Amino acid sequence: MTKCKLGDILRIQHGYAFKSENYVDSSEYRLITLGNFADGNSFKYNDEKATYYGSDFPSEFILKEDDLIMPMTEQVEGLFGNTAFIPKTTNYTFVLNQRVGKVVYNKNKVDKYYLHYLLATNSVKKQLEARASGTRQRNISPENIYDIEVDIPDIAIQEKIGRLLYSLEEKQINNNKINTELETMAKTIYDYWFLQFEFPNEEGKPYKSSGGKMVWNEELKREIPEGWEIKKLKEIESNIITGKTPSTKNSDYYNGDIPFVTIGDIRNNMHIVYTEQTLSKEGAETQKNKYIPKGSICVSCIASPGLVGFTTNESQTNQQINSVVCSKEYNKLFLYFEIKDFFKFSSGAKTGNTFANMNKEDFSNISILYPSKEILINFNKKLDCANKLILKNSLENQELSSLRDFLLPLLMNGQVGFKEVSLAL
Template sequence: MAGNWRHTTLGEFVSLQRGHDLTEIERKPGTIPVMGSAGQNGFHDIALAKGPGIVIGRSGASFGQVHYCPVNYWPHNTALYVTDFHGNDPKFAYYFLKSISFARYNSGSAQPSLNRNFIYPIEVNVPPLEEQHAIAHILGKLDDKIELNRRMSETLEAIARAIFKSWFVDFDPVRAKASGEPSETICHRLGLTPDLLALFPDRLVDSELGEIPEGWFVWAVRDVGNIVCGKTPPTKNPAYYGNDIPFITIPDMHGNVFATMTQRKLSHKGAVSQTKKTLPAGSICVSCIATPGLVVITTEDSQTNQQINSVVPEHLGETYYWFWTLRDLGDEIRAGGSGGSVLTNLSTGRFSEMRVLAATADLRCSYQELLAPLFEVILSNTNQTRTLASLRDTLLPKLLSGELRVPETVGWADEGSPTPASPQN
């Protein structure tokens, strides 16, 4: 055991209690976070626990997940929550609990369930309070930067999406010109240059997609570029898998614009075994089976599994235009078009025939040029976040085991580190 660390049990480290029922009907508008097994799940007008606080998923798919709440909150009955930190640093306790694998303490049968009495006897080693503060400070700073990157990217993505919607979905410049609004006023209102405004027509015409700007086209997805349906190399041949070529699957796509990190990679041998499935950087991947409608952009040569159809645009300088177009098509895939049933198994043939709106090439390229700096920042943030998360995950077990020691004065005190929480009623 490291230095003067204390050997104790989890039940002596923190006290836990099952959360409280709160049905949708009982919820009232408010600003109090409701913390459940999967983290924050909406808001309420009453807090039953003081922040900072911690919840641990006690059942279902989020069994054993640990979440932190910096403010007063309502602990939901799908989770256990800490009622007493016994003088320990709450943020340190959060990281400490995250390091414990609760899966082996399942007290249920078919449905996973976490009982506090099953986990209280777990033996743990706990550092002195000053070292807890220092560890929490280091890991917290990494998480703060990750969250900052996430929020920045979310904002930039919303800006890029809003401009795309204004130009290519709502046709704001076209409608403004058609109404006779002066060009100077349109440019000022929509943030356009005169040269950019000149690229938009001044009338709408009928099409199979409804009214579209004159001179624009209705294409099939196959007209955008080459369609590639992914394929999984035989898993019985381990030589096909390694650390060379990203192998994109649906879990790698959730919540992402770029596919920068994959759970699996192929070896060069595996990629060469199906070389026609390789996608260059700037390709657009669309999930079409199981969880349809997810869309990401490749950043390097990659391959996908068979649940994903990808489009390699004929002109890679239009990738961002087609990204949003296919993202909107993803909404149609999920909704099943006018039929109302979700298309959970969309073949490559059906995907390639789906209809999309093609603005003129000049406008597609202009959107790419204008928005490229935003997408570059999103990509940079994504890569930095991956590095920070890897560093945090490497440091966490070393810091919490005492293998890596930190000075007791790392600057946490002058940055408002929370004082140990007192028991909650």
């Protein structure tokens, strides 16, 4: 191992200050932001908050596939040290925005994949945190990054370690792509069945286009399939639980075996397979009425309203989340998409251009156009395989993350050899 400073092996290119008045709905260029860094030290598309640029800018800020980027501002705690590779794109090109840096490295001294994981080690993260400035949102300068000390092995060893760790990440990336495509497919089916009313009739033909009877609904000011009703969420599933946080002053209440769901655990996860925080049995028992079973629908209603995900274990949540405990299995997938659409499209869920916080009463009274039990059962059968595969991929990704996190310090510190790990895998 050779001791050196990061400044000996890399340089940081600052992002460009793109002008907001030139933001457009669509263009060839899409801005990289802090939202493109995933918690697991990888790239996140963050399509819902995509920003495109429609004017001229210096060409040196155009990013290429496999360019390595890092955050220069800690928007959320723990972001420093995360890096990501720019993915291959076809419809647009990513460009380097301010508060994000491009890592330009010396290929003769460091392997890019090894560097990706080196920056994520606890040793580097602690040094980044110690050098950062600011209070509300902390910032790090290139000069402070250059001053950080690291130990690195021979370049040939770096390449082997980097490729091994990145092979785990590539599998996760592939699983995420599959899950995104599967959920998009499921949402398309939901749209056809419950928004366009083209669910299969008894003969298997599309209901509306094949002449299914439609009736006028005065409340919705539109025609709906005969027999469908407008119901409140609480009329469909009455068991709705608002979470609560046990006293943080008692450390014995935390770090146990009971998942404690917060907003970050739901974001971009249809199935919540991991939570940053856990409760002990003692902590959870202080609020016995806050348990929610496996398969409950967690919905964020404060701070970042509209995030929706299923629990995969018996859990509890904090007070920002309302959970729907479904007594009828056939309601689950329908309500998942219905609630997501409510927060996305309903004017009742927004104040101006931002989401309003929603209390339990308002959440329970969300109006839903509710179909027959038979249609819901058929909808669940239609999506059953896709839903199970999404869950399987999510669980596998969590196992891969645990394996990577276990191997990372051992390989980086030289505690185990590359050959030993390769044989074990």
